[in-house]
Amino acid sequence: MTHIDPDRLASFAMSDDEPDGAEQAHLAECAVCAADLSESERALELAQEARGVDLIAPPPEVWARIQGELGLSETVMPTAAVPRPSLRPEPEAAPAPPVAILRGARRPRFWIPLAAAALVVGLVGGVGAGVWWQSTRQAEAGSTLAEAELEPFPEWPDARGSAVVQQRPDGTRQVVVDVDPAADSGSPDAPLREVWLIRTDGTGLISVGFLDGTSGRFDIPAGIDLAQYALVDVSAEADNGDPTHSGDSIVRGELRAL
CATH class of the missing domain: 2.60.40 (Immunoglobulin-like)
Structure with missing residues (x-):
């Protein structure tokens, strides 16, 4: 079975394009493509939810973990501040390199900007929760x-x-x-x-x-x-x-x- 191109699925998730009749039929039958589309849509939702969150500047080791997760050789974001995740790359920016993350016999995962956005939201949320918990404990202790x-x-x-x-x-x-x-x-x-x-x-x-x-x-x-x-x-x-x-x-x- 020929799967839908990953870039097309990413475009569907971002509402940049709509699947045609054949693609709709394929998504109804192919669990692999349907799951990939669903996960991309969820990653986009997480990135959008972060727009209303006051983010903090995490320590350098957070970005090191992001590099390790994505298999990147250089830091992809500055450590001085945490920007809101970009849902679309800047026009001048080069496309992000693909990263293969295999699950069983499934094909490589795709759409690195969405995956990176979801990962940033998760990591920053974890740091924020830790800071909130620590400040709460300090407030209780006095x-x-x-x-x-x-x-x-x-x-x-x-x-x-x-x-x-x-x-x-x-x-x-x-x-x-x-x-x-x-x-x-x-x-x-x-x-x-x-x-x-x-x-x-x-x-x-x-x-x-x-x-x-x-x-x-x-x-x-x-x-x-x-x-x-x-x-x-x-x-x-x-x-x-x-x-x-x-x-x-x-x-x-x-x-x-x-």
Whole structure:
């Protein structure tokens, strides 16, 4: 069976031409040509949808991936900015070289401008989604105000940890505490581990919660001056209902403003 010329199929997809009666009959019978036309139309739709999207400048490795996918020896687009995909080549531009991408016994794929446009939309969309996800996570966490390295007490020589104070967009503050597994035996009989903010002169302390596992995020009560309550302490506590500090600290460190 003689297939329809790839350039004709690309022209159909871009509505530059209409198939004649024989070509319409062939498309109705030939699954290969019909699939090629459908995929070209979908690639064109993706490129058109990108017209309303605010694109960003991706890092150079994105263009390197495009080169690898298309088998090109030179960068096909500048790395400084991301233009909207061109649906038609400029009149002066030389035609893009064909690239063979075989699927089973099917003939080579075609119409590189459409394929490149779809690939650019996909890659830029992925970069945009990653930037959006990262900015969302940063907005949720807020800005970092202070941090501390938590050093072990003699009874817990292998324990280590860290603490970070973050201020959320609504103004509330949280302390994020991480300890290594040495501070948590994982045994059901292991003591509870309570997180405290302690005045540097030792005259006051505030419990902010219990650590479950090796990491925890705790709200800092409003009005607490962290310049005074600058010590972050994790203590081992018996499950006996006593709200006071046991005196058995696992790790402790002083917050340092950033």
